Amino acid sequence: MSSIANFFDRMVRRYLPDAFLFAxxxxxxxxxxxxxxxxxxxVQMVEFWGGGFWNLLEFAMQMSLIVVTGYILANSPIVKRLLGKISKLANTPGQAILLVTFVASIACLINYGFGLVVGALLAIHVAKRVPSVDYRLLMASAYSGFLLWHGGFSGSIxxxxxxxxxxxxETMGIIPVTETLFSSYNLFIVGTLLISLPLLNRLLMRPTRNVGEIDPELLNLQASVIEEEEVEEAEEKTSTPAERLENSRVISILIGLLGLAFILYHFVQNGLNLNINIVNFIFLFFGILFHGTPRRFLNSATxxxxxxxxxxxxxxFYAGIMGMMISSGLSDQLSMWFVNISNDFTLPWLSFISAGILNFFVPSGGGQWAIQGDIMIPAAIGLDVDTAKTAMAVAWGDAWTNMVQPFWALPILAIAGLKVRDIMGFCVMILFWSFIPISIGLLFF
Known part of the structure; x- marks a missing residue:
């Protein structure tokens, strides 16, 4: 396993361009x-590209806020102290890989933006305790938890x-999360990956102790990110009413309680109805409360x-690609090709494969659903296939090839101080393995 991973690592580091150039x-x-x-x-393709360039602004704002609010919460003193305590569970490189993978996976199930940041911060904590660990594999392990996001509570589809x-x-109605996230096939996929991913990443460790050690200078550069607050920050001496408001705990508590009141109201009125906006809302207001004052919250937001x-x-750029895929008919051709070779048994699995391919060009679960939903759901109805399962098949296709599509690795790489080529070779192995449990879940459950 290590030798195969090393082969892909060499190929990726040699030939994979930067994520922006990839786009x-x-x-x-x-x-x-x-x-x-x-x-x-x-000329028409240029028109499609430019015309689609700004079509995902609302969704881009939602996705950006998930990353931002997730980071704010993960970077709060309470959560950072918790990460510091968790990192003490790892005393060897093998334990470090197992711990980071498992915690990042759980965090991504809760919220993918939160999980990406928690995984990166925990990896840095652990690397300081176990400096002999392969830092690139450690960060790849943190990113591997992202594979589970679309089967968790922030899954956009x-x-x-x-x-x-x-x-x-009007076509499929409103599908509650009890029929998608809490279905038997989704619980099987999530459970299998949650157990197997840490073991897989452990097998990818190199036998040579010194290969891939973390650069001490990198840890110094990231010290401000992970440094725990051992004593309460002294209140700044302020001279104006505006500065007193910025450092007021009362303001944070009042607005935080107002947010919590709405969250409680939302769940009382709607039950377990998790959508993109309420997930952002929850993380935003817990972040406000956990940071204590508006000034600390704003510093973290920066x-x-x-x-x-x-x-x-x-x-x-991906919106422009999406514009070309949709307006030219390429996305329809790709999806319809898979529909035409499907039957009532294979449609969910082939939807998963087609979504995995399409994800290279439209690395957005919501964007993919906008493309494929109009094709896959009528096909599912025509073949008498569960529409909820078909939708989740598209969701897992999106999550699956994220392992080799660098778009969503950007936040974790920014925190880690690495390039996409540093981790993608390991992620290829994760892609190969995860294909098996996802396929079993979609075909036999």
Whole structure:
């Protein structure tokens, strides 16, 4: 396993470009495919690209806020102290890999933005305790937890179809999370990956102790991120009413309690109805409460926005790719090809495969659902296949190839101080393994 992982690691480090260049290369690939496989001219493809460039602004804001609010909460003193205590469970490189993978997976099940940041911060804590661990594999292990996100509480597709007014409501109705996230097939996939991923990453460890050790200078550069607050920060001497308000705990408590009141009201009125907006709302207001004062919250928010910068810049490019895929008919051709070779047994599995391929060009669960939902759900109804399972198949396809699509690795890499090529070789192995339990869940449950 280690030798195979080393092979992919060498290939990726040699040939994989930066994540932004990856998006640009995909843009040219889709542009050429649209000309070759459809009746569209180059001028039309340019029009589709530019016309779609800003079509995901609302969704981009929601996704950016998930990363930002997740970071704010993960970087609060309470959560950082907890991470410091958890890191003490690892005393060897093997234990470090197992611990980071398991905790990152659990955190991503709760919220993927939160999980990405928690995984990175915990990995840095653990690396300081176990400096002989392969730092690149440790961060790949932290990112591997992201594989579970679309089967968890922040999964955009199950939350979208559970939200009143979604664009396929007239076709499939409103599907509660009890039929998606808490279904037998989803629980099997999540449970199997939760147990097997730490073991897989442990097997990818190199036998040589000194290969891939963390650079001490990198730890020094990241010290501000993980340094625990041993004593309460002294209240700043303020001279103006505005400064007193910025450092007021009362303000944070009052607005935090107002947020908690709405969260309680939401669940009383709607039951276990988790959608993208309420997840963001929960993490935002817990972040406000945990940071204590508005000033500390805003300082953390400033750092969080820096980590989301790569996502914010690249989202329009992927929106442009999505515009070309949809307007040219390429996405329809891809999806319909899989539908045409499907039957009532294979449709969910082939939906998963098609979503995994499409995810390279549209690395957004919500964006993919906007493309594939209109095709897969009518096909599922026509073949008498469970529409909830078909939707979750698309969700797992999106999560699956995220392991080799660098878009969502950007936040964790920014915190870690690494490049995408540093971890992607290990992620290829994770991609191969995860195909097995996901396929079993979609085919036989």
């Amino acid at each position: 640009i290369i995909l843009t040219f690939i889709v542009f050429i495919l649209g000309i070759v496989f459809t009746d569209n001219s180059p 199950p939350l979208t179809i559970a939200t009143q007014g979604h664009f396929l409501e 750092d969080a926005v820096k980590n989301a910068g790569g996502i914010i810049v690249q989202f329009p």
